[in-house]
Amino acid sequence: MQRSELLIVFEKMYLQENDTKEKITIRVQLVFSLILALVAVSSYMLRMLDFTESKPVALSILVLVLVFLLCLGLSGVLAVRAFWGNTFKQMPAASEIKNYCNALVQYNLEVEAIKDSLDDGTQEVDIKSELDGYLSDAFEECATHNADVNFKRSTMVxxxxxWLLTSLIPLAISATLFVGLDMDVSSPRKNYQVIDKYVGDQLGKIDSSLSAMTESLKKLEGTKMSDPNTKKPASEQDSKAEPSPGPAKDVPMQMKPKLPDRPSVRISLEDSSGNWAEVKHDSGQE
Structure with a gap:
């Protein structure tokens, strides 16, 4: 197989390993997303676990959740190792390859200039063949190294x-006990007495104030009833002193009320500049 053919093969292998690297990275990100979701579920179970309902069941759920977190931790460690700290080999920059090509051209010019004085058989190089050989060797080295790294990363993923799937077993058992036996402390099926200390203190103060006001009113009422000189209410005295109404007097004729004018309408017009202009209309006139 010629150098040009090997160059094509190694280049394809190099590009394939780069694609594999990106696919493995996406898989690792998926593992991280699942880990975060499962941690949120287990955190809710631990936070809302009711130890007063059934302590043996609560302790069983706690142990299962701890086993789940242990397996999930191993999964997270492997995912981090697959995502971080891996080194890959890349092809040289385009400017470096161009400089190498220019150096080969300069080498041929120097050999051409002094080839008559050289006795060791130094000859000009075939630039195309030399570049194909160089690129072929570079693609081969990079593709081989990246393939080894991707294999290790794929194994860790x-x-x-x-371990992520293994951790689902204790989580599923604990979730079944948590939901099936109603171990959620915030479950609406549980009737817990909720006591707000601040509201209770305020209600106590209001009750004390109402009691004091009631006692004051009772004392005031007793004082009025024991005093014989207590005056009758002014309404009763006025009702006795008020003379009987006489015949109705004629109400003087007042002027005929005038119907008020209707408010003028307003018209909004949009001028050419895009602003809104308001035009008031008087009664019957623009």
Whole structure:
């Protein structure tokens, strides 16, 4: 197989390993998302676990959740190792390859200039063949190294998925006990007495104030009833002193009320500048 053919093969392998690297990174990100979601579920169970309902069941759920977190921790460690700290080899920059090509051209010019004085058989190089050989060797080195790294990363991601699926077993059992036996302390089926200390203190103060006001009113009422000189209410005295109404007097004729004018309407027009102008209309006139 010629150098040009090997160059094409190694280049394709190099590009394939780069694609594999990105696919593995996406898989690792998926593992991280699942881990965060499962941690949120387990955190809710631990926070809302009711130890007063049934302590043996609550302790069983606690142990299962701890086993779940242990397996999930192993999965997270493997996922981090697959995501971080891996080194890949990349092809040299385009400017470096161009400089190498220019150096080969300069080498041929120097050999051409002094080829008559050289006795060791130094000859000009084939620039195309030399570049193909160089690129072929570079693609081969990068593709081989990246393939080894991707294989290790893929193995760690596979192990991470395995521990992630294993952690679902204790989580599923604990969730079944948590929901089936109603171990949620905030469950609406549980009738717990809710006591607000601040509201209770304020209600106590209001009750004390109302009691004091009631006692004051009772004392005041007793004082009025024991005093014989207590005056009757002014309404009763006025009712006795008020003379009987006489015949109705004629109400003087007042002027005929005048119907008020209707408010003028307003018209909003949009001028050419885009602003709104308001025009008031008087009664019957613009």
């Amino acid at each position: 596979h192990q991470s998925f395995k």
